[in-house]
Amino acid sequence: MPHTIDLRKRPEPEPKLEPEPELGPEPAPAPERVVEQRPAVSTEEAESRESADDGIAWVTSLSRVPSKKTAVLLAVLLTVSAGAVLFMNRDLMFAAVLVLAGILFVISSFKDPVYQQVRIDTSGVTVQDRRYFYSEIKSFWISYEPAVVKELSLELKKKYTQRIRIPLENINPLEVRRAMVTLVPEKEYEESIIDQIARKLNI
Numbered sequence: 563m564p565h566t567i568d569l570r571k572r573p574e575p576e577p578k579l580e581p582e583p584e585l586g587p588e589p590a591p592a593p594e595r596v597v598e599q600r601p602a603v604s605t606e607e608a609e610s611r612e613s614a615d616d617g618i619a620w621v622t623s624l625s626r627v628p629s630k631k632t633a634v635l636l637a638v639l640l641t642v643s644a645g646a647v648l649f650m651n652r653d654l655m656f657a658a659v660l661v662l663a664g665i666l667f668v669i670s671s672f673k674d675p676v677y678q679q680v681r682i683d684t685s686g687v688t689v690q691d692r693r694y695f696y697s698e699i700k701s702f703w704i705s706y707e708p709a710v711v712k713e714l715s716l717e718l719k720k721k722y723t724q725r726i727r728i729p730l731e732n733i734n735p736l737e738v739r740r741a742m743v744t745l746v747p748e749k750e751y752e753e754s755i756i757d758q759i760a761r762k763l764n765i
Contacts, residue, residue: 617682617684618683618733618737618738618741619679619681620679620730620732620733621677621679622677622678622680622730623675623678624678624726624727624728625676628667628670628671629671630668634668636664636667637664637665639664640660640661640663640664640667641661644660644664647660682742683741684745686698687716687728689726689728696742696746698718698719699718699719700717700718700719700747701716701717701747701749702715702716702717702747702749703715703717703748704730704739705751706735712729712731712735713727713728714727714729714738715727717751725751
């Protein structure tokens with residue numbers, strides 16, 4: 563008879579133990595990362611710093627163009643005034659100047675406004691290609707009356723120069739003031755009656 567081997571009773575071979583690998587020196591622990599904590603900055607200070615770094619820029623027209631209705635009305639008034647001067651004083655020269663001024667008002671109302679790029683940064687004010695450094699500016703003032711006027715005025719140190727008036731358009735006047743108040747003296751300007759009339763007539 564063939565000899566049958568009972569596998570259930572067959573002793574299992576002992577497993578071979580592999581030698582444990584030798585361990586080298588433990589690596590040094592990684593240095594802890596130190597996170598620098600910065601003080602909290604308010605929203606107003608953040609906007610002020612952003613304005614100071616990037617500057618404030620906008621496009622506006624420094625030359626005022628009267629409306630056609632206003633120009634025609636002025637031309638009529640000047641022509642009537644010229645007739646009165648000519649009738650009463652016989653001053654032909656002055657009457658001709660008044661009529662010529664009325665004609666120029668009408669012509670200017672048909673011109674398109676010239677737009678210029680304005681930029682305010684930490685070193686000065688730039689109007690198109692003209693740069694006004696803060697060292698050249700004597701003082702500034704922002705005239706702000708809602709729905710009436712929103713304008714930046716610059717007075718230069720150079721004598722016999724007109725005050726520069728820059729409309730702010732949709733720029734926040736507070737941002738412009740924050741950008742300039744620590745660099746240029748702030749001084750309120752008194753507006754003459756002629757300036758008030760010219761602004762109302764947009765001339």
